[in-house]
Amino acid sequence: MGADQVSGYGRRYRYGRWQGGADPLAPPPDLRAALDELGREVMEGSSPAAALRELLRRGLSGTRGLDELTTRLWQRRSEIQRRNRLxxxxxxxxxxxxxxxxxxxxxxxxxxxxxxxxxxxxxxxxxxxxxxxxxxxxxxxxxxxxxxxxxxxxxxxxxxxxxxxxxxxxxxxxxxxxxxxxxxxxxxxxxxxxxxxxxxxxxxxxxxxxxxxxxxxxxxxxxxxxxxxxxxxxxxxxxxxxxxxxxxxxxxxxxxxxxxxxxxxxxxxxxxxxxxxxxxxxxxxxxxxxxxxxxFRGKNPLGLGEGAQAMADLADLDGLAEQLAQSYPGARLEDIDLEALARQLGPEAGVDVRRLAELERQLRDQNLLERAPDGSLRLTPKALRRLGETTLRRIVAGVRSRRGDRDSDRAGSAGEPTGSSRAWEFGDSEPWDVSRTVRNAVLRTASTGGGEVAIDVEDVEITETEQRSRAAVALCVDTSWSMVQDGRWVPMKRTALALHQLVRTRFRTDALELITFGRHATTVDIGELTALEGAWEQGTNLHHALLLAGRHLRRHPDAQPVVLVVTDGEPTAHLEPDGEAEFNYPPLPRTLAKTLAEVDGLAKLGASVTVFMLGEDPKLAAFVDLVARRSGGRVVAPDPDGLGAAVVGDYLRSRKRRG
Structure with a gap:
């Protein structure tokens, strides 16, 4: 029923039978669920346009997609020919x-x-x-x-x-x-x-x-x-x-x-x-x-009029199947003949298509999809924010319940070094300043005329640290083909999306740089990383990524430096002075040396490097352990599903130390 007239002081309504069209009582399309589906497809390598087509083909909860409707069309077509004769x-x-x-x-x-x-x-x-x-x-x-x-x-x-x-x-x-x-x-x-x-x-x-x-x-x-x-x-x-x-x-x-x-x-x-x-x-x-x-091979005889109607129905079904396929240039859901669809499959089929069309329209009208300058479809910043909110919410829920992570504090740091040290006091958790501690033991032993040097509690000095309210964060993510091949591509993207959302919404003074590295490294915005497609490319150029991370940290000298690396392979490429990348497997000693030199350079800037190691490669484990020791960082070995929680948890832990 629907109101079709308002009159009088008391706003009296006259009601009549609903005459069709969109159901006024139907719930609105679930844009968040639709956006989650779009985001998942995009992060797996689909273009936004292809992801939208896939969403419309599959449908959403409570709304049948174009594929299911097409299947019903073909079933009806087969039934007409299987049951009748002419x-x-x-x-x-x-x-x-x-x-x-x-x-x-x-x-x-x-x-x-x-x-x-x-x-x-x-x-x-x-x-x-x-x-x-x-x-x-x-x-x-x-x-x-x-x-x-x-x-x-x-x-x-x-x-x-x-x-x-x-x-x-x-x-x-x-x-x-x-x-x-x-x-x-x-x-x-x-x-x-x-x-x-x-x-x-x-x-x-x-x-x-x-x-x-x-x-x-x-x-x-x-x-x-x-x-x-x-x-x-x-x-x-x-x-x-x-x-x-x-x-x-x-x-x-x-x-x-x-x-x-x-x-x-x-x-x-x-x-x-x-x-x-x-x-x-x-x-x-x-x-x-x-x-x-x-x-026609059935037993039910059709007259000429009924036979002509059956042939007209078959033509309707063929035309509707083409419309539902949306495979022709300029195809739109508005092209679908809803009257013919309802005639062939019942009124609920027309309602499903109207809901899909409304979903597509709202995705555009609410500024979740837009046309790029080259004419392609892309997710808007608003859509990326919504995806980030959903991804972050799911990842934060798992931060406290991660299982299977192997967190190695092989060379941890309790704060940010200031360049000075002080005598150790009960309760201090900062790392020792080893050289000054040994020097104090030597001097004490020499002053007392003793022969053998032994470290006493009074010799210990610790590295002074300070809490900084702002951080410069460089997230370096491996985009080599092995990440795609071994199912780590989407978790990597979700991790970056969640961290970006967290920094943007809760820690806005922090400066986050997203860096991808394969044969070469490059800085990207979150939209580019989300839409990035996996490509066959040999090379894991962590050296170049750390160079870009160092440049980012130097642009923010007043901020605490944080470097996070997500990788599933040891470095196999490095950047030459002419800008070309040299690749070799197994890694050249020169590649490892250049990479570790950058780790040392970041340590001089006060940055510890936390490496999130994916996979079970023993050579990678040995390399990242060396990185952690030389930078005062940590190694975390999550499974792919726990990667986001591991990275976000580490970032939040560092924020807590600073706060």
Whole structure:
């Protein structure tokens, strides 16, 4: 029910039956769920346009996708051909003919006259073919009233079926038509052919002529066309379906039907008018399918009108399948014929497509998808923020419940070095300043005249650290092919997305740099990283990534330096002075040396390097352990599903130490 009128001071409403369209009580499309699906596809390497197509194909909870609707279309198409056959009219004519002959013989049998015997001989000599027998009986003087009625019913049946082939809903209207009704049909056909001929010639404006025609004969056209072109479209579609039905019959069936059709309307002239109409429609709409056929193998006989409707349904189903596929240039969900879809699959199918179209529209209208300068579709910053919120929420939920991580504090740091040291006091957790501690032990031992140097508690000095309120964070993520191949690509992207969202929303003073490294390293924004496609490329150039990380840290000298590295392989490439990357596997000593030199350079800036090691490579484990020791950092070995929680947790831990 829906309100259709408001009146009066008390705002009274008048309610009426809902007339279709979008359900006003239906919940709005779940944009967040849709965006999650889009984001997952994009992070797996799909373009946003392809991800949107995949979303529409699969659908969402409570809304069937285009693939399921297409499957139902093909099932219905198969059912039509599997259940039916096309010789229903021929069978019905044969039954009427047999009934007429049986009634006539019953009437003649008790009559002892020679005339009765002659008539029986005439009946016995009839051709075996139905059409030929009906033709030969055209001048026969029936003695049985019941037989005459059955024979005349053949002519009425053929006429109504032939008209129903071309005009929807005509079968029942003409089955019991009298002579006056036949004349009305003949006049309509004559006027229709005149109208179409005038329109085809282009010599006059037929708009007024069309209006006059519809006022006089509109009852024959339930499609209610609004102009001549729509009238031609409707007639041609039906006539083409009738022709495809004939094409689908056997040659014998077509011959029988052709001969019967000549007798359908007697000398009323309707047959000639229909032949003229068919010829004109083929000329006006040559693009219609006039030549194909279908294979019907069922047991349910269809009459000519029903057969033409079945062929029209098959054409509808084929057209809808093409529309649902959305595979042609410029395809849009608005192209789908919702009336035809509801007619074939029921009203709920139309509702599903309307909801998908509304979802697509809202994704654009709410600024979640946009066109890039090159014309491609991409996620907007707003969409990336929403994806980041969802990803971060899921990852933070797992920060406290990570399992299977192996956290190695092989060379940890409790704060950020200031360059000075002080004597150790009870409760201090900062790292020792080893060189000053040893020097103090040596000096103390020398001053007391002792021989062997032994470290005492009073010798220990610790590195002074300070808490900084702002951080410069460089997240370096491995984008070599092994990350894609071993299922680490999407977790890596989710990790970056979550960290970016966390920094952007909760720690806005922190400066985050996203750095990808394969054969070369490069800085990217979150949109570029989210849409990044995996590519076959050999090389893990951590050296170049750390160079870019150091540049970022030096741009923020007042911030605490934090370097996070996500990788699944030891360095196999380094950057030469000319900017070219040198790759080699197994790694060259020069590659490892250059990479570790950058680690030392970051340590001088006060940055510890935390490495998130993916995989079980022993050589990688040995290398990252060395990195951690030389930088005062840590090694964390999460599984791919726990990567995001590990990185975000480490970042939050460092924030807690600073706070």
């Amino acid at each position: 010789d229903g009219t021929l069978q019905e004519v044969r039954q009427l003919l047999d009934r007429a002959l049986e009634a006539e013989r019953r009437e003649l049998f008790p009559d002892p006259s020679d005339d009765a015997r002659f008539r029986e001989a005439q009946l016995d000599a009839l051709p075996t073919g139905t059409a030929a027998a009906v033709r030969d009986l055209a001048e026969y003087d029936w003695q049985s009233a019941q037989a005459r009625e059955a024979y005349e019913e053949i002519q009425r049946l053929l006429g109504s079926e032939l008209m129903a082939q071309r005009f929807q809903g005509m079968k029942e209207a003409l089955r019991n038509a009298g002579q006056q009704d036949v004349e009305r049909v003949r006049r309509m056909l004559a006027d229709l052919n005149d109208l179409l001929a005038a329109h085809a010639s282009g010599e006059e404006d037929t708009e007024q002529r069309f209006q006059d025609f519809m006022r006089q004969h509109g009852e024959f056209f339930p499609e209610n066309p609004s102009n001549v072109e729509e009238l031609i479209d409707a007639l041609a579609a039906r006539a083409a379906a009738a022709q495809r039905m004939l094409n689908s019959m056997t040659a014998e069936q077509r011959a029988e039907l052709a001969e019967l059709s000549q007798q359908a309307f007697g000398d009323s002239g309707i047959g000639q008018q229909l032949a003229q109409l068919d010829s004109m429609l083929q000329g006006l709409r040559p693009g219609e399918d006039w030549s194909s056929s279908g294979r």
